[in-house]
Amino acid sequence: MTPESSPHPLYVPLPAPPAPATPAAPPPPSGSPRPADRTRPAALLHPTGPVHPTGHIHPTTPLHSTGHTPPAGPVHPADRTHPHPTPGVHAPTPHPHPDVPPLRLAPDRLRNGILAGAGAVTLLWGVQARPSARLDALFATGAHLTGLLAGYGVLVLLLLMARVPAVEHGVGADRLARWHALGGRYVLGLIGAHALLALCGYAAHTRTDLVTATGHLLAYPALAAATVGTALFVAVGVTSARSVRRRVRHETWRAVHLGGLLAAALGFVHQLAGPDVADSLLTRWLWSMAHGTVAVLLVWYRLVVPVRAALRHDLRVVEVRDEGPGVVSVLVRGRGVARLRAEPGQFFRWRFLRRGLWATALPFSLSAPVRDDTLRITVKALGDHTRRIRRLRPGTRVLASGPFGALTAHRRTRRKVLLLAGGVGITPLRALFETLPGGPGDITLLYRASDATGLVLRAELEGIARERRAALHFLLGPSDASFDPLAPRALRELVPDLAVHDVYLCGPPAMARAATANLIRAGVPASRIHSEDFDHA
Numbered sequence: 001m002t003p004e005s006s007p008h009p010l011y012v013p014l015p016a017p018p019a020p021a022t023p024a025a026p027p028p029p030s031g032s033p034r035p036a037d038r039t040r041p042a043a044l045l046h047p048t049g050p051v052h053p054t055g056h057i058h059p060t061t062p063l064h065s066t067g068h069t070p071p072a073g074p075v076h077p078a079d080r081t082h083p084h085p086t087p088g089v090h091a092p093t094p095h096p097h098p099d100v101p102p103l104r105l106a107p108d109r110l111r112n113g114i115l116a117g118a119g120a121v122t123l124l125w126g127v128q129a130r131p132s133a134r135l136d137a138l139f140a141t142g143a144h145l146t147g148l149l150a151g152y153g154v155l156v157l158l159l160l161m162a163r164v165p166a167v168e169h170g171v172g173a174d175r176l177a178r179w180h181a182l183g184g185r186y187v188l189g190l191i192g193a194h195a196l197l198a199l200c201g202y203a204a205h206t207r208t209d210l211v212t213a214t215g216h217l218l219a220y221p222a223l224a225a226a227t228v229g230t231a232l233f234v235a236v237g238v239t240s241a242r243s244v245r246r247r248v249r250h251e252t253w254r255a256v257h258l259g260g261l262l263a264a265a266l267g268f269v270h271q272l273a274g275p276d277v278a279d280s281l282l283t284r285w286l287w288s289m290a291h292g293t294v295a296v297l298l299v300w301y302r303l304v305v306p307v308r309a310a311l312r313h314d315l316r317v318v319e320v321r322d323e324g325p326g327v328v329s330v331l332v333r334g335r336g337v338a339r340l341r342a343e344p345g346q347f348f349r350w351r352f353l354r355r356g357l358w359a360t361a362l363p364f365s366l367s368a369p370v371r372d373d374t375l376r377i378t379v380k381a382l383g384d385h386t387r388r389i390r391r392l393r394p395g396t397r398v399l400a401s402g403p404f405g406a407l408t409a410h411r412r413t414r415r416k417v418l419l420l421a422g423g424v425g426i427t428p429l430r431a432l433f434e435t436l437p438g439g440p441g442d443i444t445l446l447y448r449a450s451d452a453t454g455l456v457l458r459a460e461l462e463g464i465a466r467e468r469r470a471a472l473h474f475l476l477g478p479s480d481a482s483f484d485p486l487a488p489r490a491l492r493e494l495v496p497d498l499a500v501h502d503v504y505l506c507g508p509p510a511m512a513r514a515a516t517a518n519l520i521r522a523g524v525p526a527s528r529i530h531s532e533d534f535d536h537a
Contacts, residue, residue: 103169104410105166105170106170106171107170107171110167110170118149121152125144128279136204137201138201139197139200140197140205142193142201143194143198147190147194147198149190150187153187154263154264154267155291156183157187160180162294165301168404168406169346169408174532184236184237188233195230199217202217222270225269226266226267228263229262229263229264232263233263235256236256239252251360271287272284306399306401309340309401312335312339313335313336313400314334314397315332315334315399316333316395316397317330317331317392317394317396318331319394320392320393320394323456324453325453326380327379327380330376330378331375331376332374332375333373333375342403343403343410344409344431345407345408345429346366346402346403346405346428347366347405348363348400348402349363349401349402350362350363350377350398350400351399351400351401352397353396361401364378365428366428369431378424378430378456380423380424380456406530407428407432407504407530407531408432409432409436411504412502413528415442416441416497416500417438417501418444418502418503419433419443419444419504420446420506420507421445421448422508422512422515423456423508423511424456425508426447426506427456430460433464434464438470440468440469443468444471444494445461445465445470445473446491446494449474449475449476450476450477451476452474452476473494479511484518486514488522498524499523501524501528502528502530503524503528503530504531505519505530506531506532516529
């Protein structure tokens, strides 16, 4: 472990500026309390500002302010788009192709594309449907529609998790994961409906009972393959249920999910044998091309690109340093890291090639901009894997896939920005706090923690606030306190013009949900609240 007395030269805390000389205030009249004494005991005063450990906010005083609240006022446009470099804060390394912005697919466009595809599949079914009042024909028609939609749904689920950069950067990994989870429920429902309708239709056609019909159908190889695939999909769905996933190891959950790829392949074999696909050469070709395209995207972005990046950049751990109780920063250096085009606010999936860590790719945000071919992450020990990270040694080889995530400057729509962090969720916001363009008064950071020991990278945040003349408030107190420092009224007191801000939010899921609801009640439109939930990333 690198001792605290020898900080890495890229990430030294900013020096404190000399305090301006101010005339001494006249002493208060004898016997009258000082202003601070009227609001809280003198024993609770902090050297840089008043702090109350219970989390209560005085109507005129933030829970804890570093004193870096800049004066409000007009800002020159140049200050908003090209902030001046500041001493001690290194400018991020520019991208090798700065004039070519990354391609991003907007969430609405992806959603509309998925719905349009479902409409096209329904149209394909409608063209081939043969209306009939017979019971077996009605069952068969329903089975064909649900089967086609289930096959299309499987393709969509695989595409959402293919880690295509344009999709990941535009939509966001957490939103993609939520769509994937929601879509999985629909797909399982469609598969179940397809199987039941097909079985009932066959039983009605052959005038047999359901048990006998099941035995006859399983004699067909394509139907037997579909049955195995259905069982694999059910296993994926069961292990993904929230109550079950908490009880299984991540490696087990991942192995079961890999079985979903085999299930998709078996489903494709079944579909090619079905009348809706097999009866038309054009339909068979289009269906095969769709499956082939998704398969290529999966192999390319989930296998080829990470391996190629590992060989090209040769990433290795160069330093592990303590940041606080249970928190460490890991510095990873390689060759040509700027070509990864990682933006502040994004994350990588990290695979450290040492015992106990190599089998799992862990999502961690960059806690500082990329500079001098060096990436930095800051990790809090919350489980077995994160506890092992503090024992990494310099020279450990690293496989990093990414960057991923859409919690970046491109989401910004307003001049003023509020960054709202909770716990170790400060990591992506710390990088944004340093790099988001803006002049004095444009950027505000609120950092929620249970107590001062939970403030990660505090010295860096205070240094950035001083140099940028940005507002920085630490909101300390237990989460079950009677007064909520993130209540709408408290937020408006800390940020009076809150409604005209963009808000970047990152923290524990419960805190993020509560903060989102409070921000909306405080007047911030939901479209201007930008967050990323790493439980889904």
